[in-house]
Amino acid sequence: MKLFTTILIVVSAFSPVTALGFNIRLSYNTDLCLLERSAFSQVLYLIPLMQTSRGSLEEPPNCEEQEPMGPSCPKPIRKLLFEKISKKLSYIGPKYDCGLEDGAAGKLILDDAYPSFFLDLEYRKDLRFSRIRQRPSQTVFNVTDFINRALAKWSKEFAEVRARMMNKFGCNYIIGDMEDANYYNHSLCCLFN
Structure with missing residues (x-):
């Protein structure tokens, strides 16, 4: 009867299988419970799909919807940064934070002139890179x-x-003009908390 419990848990754990109304035929002849072949193959087919979807990275949030104070990081750059940094920090469960993105924009734009502008923003690490x-x-x-x-x-x-x-x-990533009009600066800032 242990096999029956295991199979029943597998079938009931995947609501798409039960919702689609697959026929489950139980046979008590040999003390083993069997699923009808088509339903069992559907369950086995669904398990790998669910595992791969769980294993993939999430998408970063759409920070434009949260009305940032500064310019939002361009979506393709946010996605690339999210994927690469998430891999580097994978075992601590990294989460993208739109408030920190907005703070990074503020630091890139205002920090030299107004270093205390974002004093109420909680972050513990500020990393910058420019070219x-x-x-x-x-x-x-x-x-x-x-x-x-x-x-x-x-x-x-x-x-x-x-x-x-x-x-x-x-x-956040910003392209800024330099004082000398012949140059411009690509700047990246990431804040961590």
């Missing part, structure tokens, strides 16, 4: 390469982030 480019540039700027370089530079800091269990993070 100055000449204008007009003959080469295309590769944002993925820029992010990879930033994360490589921050590898020691990520060890501290993991050790101190800072599982919330938010990042």
